[in-house]
Amino acid sequence: MPLSEKRLISRIRRRVVTDRRVIAGIGDDCAVLRLSPGHEALLTTDFSIEGVHFRRDWQPAEVIGWRCLTRGLSDIAAMGGTPIAAFLSLALPARTPQSWVDKFFDGLLALATKMKVTLAGGDTGESPSRVLADIVVLGSVPAGRAVRRSTAKVGDVIYVTGRLGGAAATLEMLLRGKKATPKNFPAYFRPLPRVAVGMRLRERAWPTAMIDISDGLSTDLGHICEESGVGAEIHADAIPLAEIARTGKTVRREHALHGGDDYELLFTASPKTRLPRAVAGVPVTRIGEITRSKRVLMVDSDGRRRQLKPGGWQHFSR
Amino acid sequence: MPLSEKRLISRIRRRVVTDRRVIAGIGDDCAVLRLSPGHEALLTTDFSIEGVHFRRDWQPAEVIGWRCLTRGLSDIAAMGGTPIAAFLSLALPARTPQSWVDKFFDGLLALATKMKVTLAGGDTGESPSRVLADIVVLGSVPAGRAVRRSTAKVGDVIYVTGRLGGAAATLEMLLRGKKATPKNFPAYFRPLPRVAVGMRLRERAWPTAMIDISDGLSTDLGHICEESGVGAEIHADAIPLAEIARTGKTVRREHALHGGDDYELLFTASPKTRLPRAVAGVPVTRIGEITRSKRVLMVDSDGRRRQLKPGGWQHFSR
Numbered sequence: 001m002p003l004s005e006k007r008l009i010s011r012i013r014r015r016v017v018t019d020r021r022v023i024a025g026i027g028d029d030c031a032v033l034r035l036s037p038g039h040e041a042l043l044t045t046d047f048s049i050e051g052v053h054f055r056r057d058w059q060p061a062e063v064i065g066w067r068c069l070t071r072g073l074s075d076i077a078a079m080g081g082t083p084i085a086a087f088l089s090l091a092l093p094a095r096t097p098q099s100w101v102d103k104f105f106d107g108l109l110a111l112a113t114k115m116k117v118t119l120a121g122g123d124t125g126e127s128p129s130r131v132l133a134d135i136v137v138l139g140s141v142p143a144g145r146a147v148r149r150s151t152a153k154v155g156d157v158i159y160v161t162g163r164l165g166g167a168a169a170t171l172e173m174l175l176r177g178k179k180a181t182p183k184n185f186p187a188y189f190r191p192l193p194r195v196a197v198g199m200r201l202r203e204r205a206w207p208t209a210m211i212d213i214s215d216g217l218s219t220d221l222g223h224i225c226e227e228s229g230v231g232a233e234i235h236a237d238a239i240p241l242a243e244i245a246r247t248g249k250t251v252r253r254e255h256a257l258h259g260g261d262d263y264e265l266l267f268t269a270s271p272k273t274r275l276p277r278a279v280a281g282v283p284v285t286r287i288g289e290i291t292r293s294k295r296v297l298m299v300d301s302d303g304r305r306r307q308l309k310p311g312g313w314q315h316f317s318r
Numbered sequence: 319m320p321l322s323e324k325r326l327i328s329r330i331r332r333r334v335v336t337d338r339r340v341i342a343g344i345g346d347d348c349a350v351l352r353l354s355p356g357h358e359a360l361l362t363t364d365f366s367i368e369g370v371h372f373r374r375d376w377q378p379a380e381v382i383g384w385r386c387l388t389r390g391l392s393d394i395a396a397m398g399g400t401p402i403a404a405f406l407s408l409a410l411p412a413r414t415p416q417s418w419v420d421k422f423f424d425g426l427l428a429l430a431t432k433m434k435v436t437l438a439g440g441d442t443g444e445s446p447s448r449v450l451a452d453i454v455v456l457g458s459v460p461a462g463r464a465v466r467r468s469t470a471k472v473g474d475v476i477y478v479t480g481r482l483g484g485a486a487a488t489l490e491m492l493l494r495g496k497k498a499t500p501k502n503f504p505a506y507f508r509p510l511p512r513v514a515v516g517m518r519l520r521e522r523a524w525p526t527a528m529i530d531i532s533d534g535l536s537t538d539l540g541h542i543c544e545e546s547g548v549g550a551e552i553h554a555d556a557i558p559l560a561e562i563a564r565t566g567k568t569v570r571r572e573h574a575l576h577g578g579d580d581y582e583l584l585f586t587a588s589p590k591t592r593l594p595r596a597v598a599g600v601p602v603t604r605i606g607e608i609t610r611s612k613r614v615l616m617v618d619s620d621g622r623r624r625q626l627k628p629g630g631w632q633h634f635s636r
Contacts, residue, residue: 123365
């Protein structure tokens with residue numbers, strides 16, 4: 001049996017680095033975790049499904065493991081939280097090579113170590129045909145200070161971190177059969193969730209609302225507007241476009257507007273707030289304003305307004 | 319589209335009952351949850367995979383949803399914890415009828431309400447062929463008081479709650495093509511996780527170690543022994559056998575020894591502890607003792623000892 005559950009768990013257990021917040025990790029009915037006094041728990045779960053979120057022939061196993069954890073950490077970042085522990089439920093087809101599984105964990109544990117997160121549990125199971133991973137991340141935030149999606153106010157300014165569209169542009173290359181390697185496209189293959197940025201923003205109490213851009217700017221801005229009961233106007237020219245590594249070219253604006261998997265943060269702040277140009281080393285760009293209209297509009301360079309419909313991240317399946 | 323993710327989430331959101339410990343539930347990047355001061359967090363994840371843990375032609379959708387949550391709550395019970403919130407990641411084949419999904423949530427939410435647990439988040443996705451659910455439960459326990467698997471001591475007495483083998487006996491009927499309905503086999507179709515029993519035991523500080531019997535007595539006793547570095551002897555005649563509903567018959571001992579899915583608790587206590595016959599209304603039965611030998615033995619009625627190998631719960635697939 002290449003994939004005995006017991007062997008798999010004991011292999012993982014040997015490799016996990018833990019810290020004092022994790023009182024019990026893998027090997028009991030539950031993990032036991034300590035939160036700082038006066039803190040609330042944050043919890044997020046995210047599926048990564050083969051053929052929808054990744055393809056084993058396009059992405060190395062390490063990259064799939066890394067990106068699987070990125071999804072969860074990015075959600076913690078979007079609330080301004082500190083991640084503590086991750087839990088992975090992994091369903092594998094019976095014939096998955098042990099070497100693929102080992103490399104998947106190489107990637108996942110590399111990011112976990114970088115982000116000081118303990119892999120503290122999970123489950124394993126047999127999947128009929130495709131790899132299916134469900135990542136859970138537990139974090140914490142000082143009580144009452146989690147940054148919500150639903151609290152943007154009319155007149156607030158809209159910001160994004162980093163540059164957008166790199167993941168979608170890389171994906172398009174892969175779809176066209178062009179080669180894209182982790183070395184050439186680090187931001188796509190090994191995205192760094194904006195945990196430090198989210199924490200710094202929350203500490204300063206700058207954001208009135210925040211979300212991570214996992215489904216694309218148009219979709220995720222739509223979520224903020226819907227949950228807050230407001231509208232938005234964004235300026236087409238203001239959107240920071242990702243550069244394609246080593247080419248000096250930037251991505252097309254459509255990629256930045258509708259492409260997912262960038263894992264940057266989108267947030268709103270009072271117009272009175274003076275934001276620095278960079279937070280925790282990551283550039284922050286003003287792209288628009290929150291409006292009363294409940295519609296999301298994009299203003300072109302010639303001043304024309306058109307509705308920005310959620311284009312959304314369609315993954316591989318559509 | 320019968321299974322639009324947005325429609326599914328808004329349907330669930332309308333049905334969820336929440337409480338003051340859940341500050342933010344479905345609809346943000348993370349759920350935000352409040353733990354009582356001086357408490358630690360408990361977290362558990364459990365897969366329920368079609369064809370492995372359930373079959374849609376054998377179990378009604380409500381029962382599959384109910385049992386899916388039972389798995390998680392039972393792990394919280396096994397640590398002596400109080401469950402707070404559940405999170406469900408659900409991957410569905412494209413053609414799953416909305417009515418099946420609604421009934422799945424009927425069952426899951428019925429147990430959640432009974433156990434005062436809020437469904438506070440999760441994820442949805444498309445599965446190529448089988449229904450796959452990953453349940454996460456967050457609970458809490460006073461700091462330092464979680465009951466572990468690894469703390470059984472030589473000389474401790476071994477106890478189980480309730481009666482064992484009912485789930486395995488019912489499953490065997492189903493495997494033979496006999497009819498088994500939720501009405502006739504309530505303990506199999508709608509198992510009640512022993513949350514109140516686990517909490518009461520932990521409050522009294524009676525157990526030295528505890529686990530839930532989800533994989534079968536032989537396997538789960540093996541886990542306690544392995545993690546605690548001890549052995550055990552159990553008395554064959556002492557094992558409380560489940561009664562098959564409305565027949566007056568009990569299950570075969572093999573079902574009670576190796577059958578899974580009973581969701582009773584297995585715990586150890588000092589020989590000095592005087593345990594009542596029932597805890598939180600559930601009978602508690604002494605079945606053996608912890609030994610130094612590191613082997614798990616069963617003593618027959620004629621005094622002969624034989625090794626009890628983990629039979630384990632083989633689900634439907636073997």
